[in-house]
Amino acid sequence: MRGFFREIQKTLLRLPGMGVIFAALLLNVCLLSTKVPYEMIETDALKKANAYMSVLPRGKLWEFPDRYEKALETGGWNRGLLFSENMDSEYFLIQEMKRRILQIKGYPEYLRNIQERAGQQEISIFQDTSEYTRRNLQAAARAFAPLIGRQLSFVNSDTFLNATESAVTDVLVLGVLFYLMVSMVVYEKEHGLFRILRATADGRGALIRAKLLAGAFSGILLTLLFWGVNLVIAVWRYGALNLSAPLQAVYGYDGSCLNMSIGQYLALFFLSKIVVYTVLGFLVLLLGIKARNTMKIYIGIFLAAGISMTCYAVGAYSGIHILHYMNLQFLVEVVSAYRFYFNLNFFGYPVPIIWLFWGSIICMGGVLWFLNWRVFTGKHFAADIKRGWKRREGKQRRPNVSLFSHELYKFLISGHGWVILCLLVILQGWMYVQKSTRVYGDEYYYKQYMERMAGRLDQEKVRFLWEEQKNFKENEKLLEKKQKEYEKKKISEAELNAVMQLVSRKLEPKAAFQRVLSRAEFAERHGTPMVYEGGYLELFGYGSSGEQEDMQQAGMMVAALILLLAPYCAGEYSQGMMKLVGTQYYGRRRTLWVKGIIGLLACIVVCLIVYVPKLIYIGEVYGYAGILENAAAIPLLANGFLDGPLWAYLLTVYGLRFLAAAVTAALILAVSVNRKNTAQAVSLMMAALALPLGLHILGIRLADYISLNMFYSVNQMLNQRTPGLLILGICMLLLLLEGAALYLAETMGREG
C-alpha cells in the first residue's frame, strides 16, 4: 500500500500533476458551459420546456404540443410565448418536444413489433430468412421481454444526453491520463532511478503493482471529477433529472434493452468509464515502460489512436462490423454499447454488443496488466530513456546555426507556444462548429429576394417586384373575404382554418419583401446597385451581435498574444539567459530583430486563427455577393466617410485590426523586457489590454476611452463617422508602435 500511496504522491499530489488536471477540468467546464445543443433553441427555453412537460399528466402531454403549435400558427394564443424569446425558437422547440413525446407514446407498439417479428419466424411462410436473422430476432425478443408493459413518462433528456455524451471530455481525460501515466515512468527512466529501484526488495513486482493501482486510481478520480462535473453543469443548464425514470424514456434510448432506471444507468456509465480509462492507462504505462526514447511513446499513442479511428470508420461503412466495435474509440465512447440493442454475427450466432464491450475491456485489462508486470520485472526492461528521437551513435548531424530557427524553437517548444496556439484553434473551432450555417425566418426570405435582385435595377426586376406585391395583395384580399364569409356563416371554421393556413404560408415572406422594397427605393434614389448586406453588416458591427463579437474576438487575440509573447521574452531575462545572450556577437540587435520577426509571425498566425473563421462563416451563411460594389450601396454604410468598394472597407477594418495586434505585440515585448519577469509582464498586460475588453463585454463602456478597445474593434471607430477620430487613432497606434520599438532598440538592441 505504501508503494501505491507513493506513486499517487509522485503524480497526482504534485504541482505539475494537479496543474494539468485543473487546467483540463477548467477547459472542460468552459467548453461545456458554452455548448449550444441546438442553434435555434435557447438553453433557457429548453430548461423551461423540460420542466413544463415533465409535470404534465399523460393525457395532456400527448395533445399539448399540437394544440400549442396550432394556436401559435393561427394567432389564437394570446398569453405570450411559454418558453422562448421569439417565435422561430418556440416553433423549433415544439417540434423537438413532439419528437420526444412520439417516442414515449409509440414505445409499447415498438416492443410489440419486436415480439411479433420474432414470433413470425416460427410460421413457415416467413421462414425464408437466414438462420442468423432468425436467431437474432429471437434474441432481441428475449432481451426486450422484461420491458413489456413498461410505461414511459416524459424525462429531461437534455440533461442526461449532455451529461453523458461529450467527446471533448473524453479527449481531455485521455490527455490528462496520458500525462499522469507517462510521468509515472519517464522521470525515473530519465534520471536512471529504475536501476536503483529495481535492485531493491520491492522494486519489481510490488513497484509495478503500485503503479498499475495508481493508474486505476487515476481512472477513478478522473472519471468522477470530469463526468461528475459534466453532470453538475448539465443539471445547472438544462434542469433536474428524474433518476428513477426508466432509461428508455430518454430520447434516443428507446432502442436500449437495459432494464434499469436512469440513476442505475448513470452508475453503470460511470463504472464503464472508470474501467475503460483504467485499461487505457495500463496501455500508456506499457508504452512508457517499453520505450527507449520518449518519441516512441507519442508515436505509439498516435498509432493506436489512428488505427482505432480508421477501424472505427472502415467498420462502419464496410461489412466488417467487428472492426467498428472492437477498437479503442468504441470502447471509450461507452454509450454506443448501451444505447441500441445490437448483436454481432459470430459464426451465425448473435452476440450482444454489451458482451463484446465488457469482454474486450476485461480481456484487454488482464492482458495489459500481465504485460506490464512481465516487461517491468523481466531482464530486458529498458531502464533508461532518451528524450526526443533516438540518434544513431557516431553520426551527429551538422549543427543548425540559423538564429531564426532557434528562436522559433524557443517560442514554440521551450515556451509552449504551440500549446497556446492549439488551444486557440480548439476554442475557435468549438465556437464555430456549433453555429448553424442556415438563415431562418425573415432573413431567409430576404436573402432569397436580394439574390434575385442583385445588381442594378432593371425592367425585369421592377416587374418582378410589382408582381410580387400584387400576389401579396391578392392573398390578403382572399383572407379578408373568407373571414367575412365565415362571419356570415357561409363557410365553416375548418374551411377558414384551411384558408388561413394556406394564406399565412404565402404571406410569410411579406415582411422580408417590405425590406426589399425599401432597398429598391434607396437604390433607385441613389443610383446604386442592390447588394445583399447581411454578411457585411455582421462584419462591420451592425449585425445581431454588433460589437460584442468583435470584442470577444479581440479578447481572444489579445490574451493569446500576451500568453505567447510575454514568457518568450521575459522568461529569458528571469532565467538569466539574456545576460549570456547579450554578450554574443549577434546577441543584441540581430536577436532583437529575429524576436521582432517571431512576434510579427505570431501576430499573423493569431489574427488568422481569430478572424478567418468568422470570414469563412459569414461567407457560408450570407455570402460576399457585391463585394466589388461601392459601400454606399448599403444604406447603413452610405453616410460613412470611407467611400470605396466593399472589399476596401473590409481590408481597412482587418488591416487596422492587424495594426492593433502588431502594436499589442510590440507593447508586450517592451513591457516584458522592462519587467524582466513573466508573471509581472502577463499581469500588467492583462490588466492594461485584456481587462478593458472584458469590461466592454460585460457592458461597462468607460474603459473604452482609456484603452485600445476601439482599435481592436475598429467598427466602433468607423461607425462614429468621424474622420478625425480615425486619423487620430491610426497616429496613436503608430506612435505606440514606434515608442515600443525605440525602447526595445535602446535596451535590447544597443550594440555599443
Next chain:
Amino acid sequence: MILEIQNLTKSYGKHMALNQVSLSLTPGVYALLGPNGAGKSTLMNLIAGNIRQDYGKICYDGKTTEALGREFRRILGFMPQQQGLYENFTAYRFLSYMASLKGMSRAKAAKEIEWALEMVHLADNRNQRLGAFSGGMKQRVLMAQAIMNDPEILILDEPTAGLDPKERIRIRNIISEIAMDKIVIFATHVVSDIEQIAKEAVMLKAGKIAAVNTPEALCDMLEGKVFEAEMSQGELERLENQLLIRNLVKRDGRLIVRFLSETPLVGVYSSAVRADLEDVYLYYFANGKGAMA
C-alpha cells in the same frame, strides 16, 4: 593585445559596487579574488557589456568597448555565474544556438562544437537534455560555449563554484590549456584555483583593488607575518582576540595554531612560516577583530 580598465566606477543606488578600479591586462590568466560583494561580478559584467559603468572606460587595443560594439563581443567569451539554461535543449542544440549567436558558419560550428564538447568531456552527453544535467555538467556546458570560436578575451565568473574537487581540477586544466594567447579573467573566492593557474591575482575589496600581483609576490609580501605556534587552550583563549587565526589543529593534546600577526607573539613560542594564498586572502579580507589590511 591589451585590455585596459580605467577608473571604472559603478554604483547601485547608495551602494558603491566598484570604485575607481584601474587595470591593465595582457595575455595571461588573471584571477579576481575577493569575498562576496567585493565587486567581482560587477567588474565581469561591465567588461562583458551587460551593464554600463557610471564613470571610467574599458579599452581594448586603444578603442573603447562601446565604440567597438559587437566587434568586441566577437572576440569575447563569457561564462556567467550560476546561469539558468534552457532545460529542454540538448547540450548540442544549446551549443548550436550559441554558435548561431557567435555568427559561425555551419561547418565551423560543427568543428567548434565537437572540440568544445571534447574539451569539457561532455561528448557522450551531447544529446542529453540540459534539464537532466548535474550542476557540474551545466558549468561545463557554459564553459564549452565560452571557449567556442577561439575568443581572445575569456571572462569566467566563478567557473568552479559549487563543483567537487574533481570537477574543479577539470575546469582549471581547461583554462590552462586554452589560455596561451588569451586574456583570461576568472573570478573566484577559492584560492586553490589561483595558485595553480593564475599569472596575477587581483584582490578586490569593497569595490576597490586591494592588491595586484603574482601569487608568489603576494605571498612574499606577507614575509614575517605568518606564524605557527603550539599553545594550550587557555593561552589560545587569552590571545585569540589579538590574532588573525588561519588554522587550528589538535595534535597530541596540544593545539597547533597558524595565525597572522604584524609582530611575533610575546610570551608564546612561534615560528614564522611561508605564507600561502589563503593567508593572503585572510590578510586582506578578514572582517572584524584581527583584520590586518
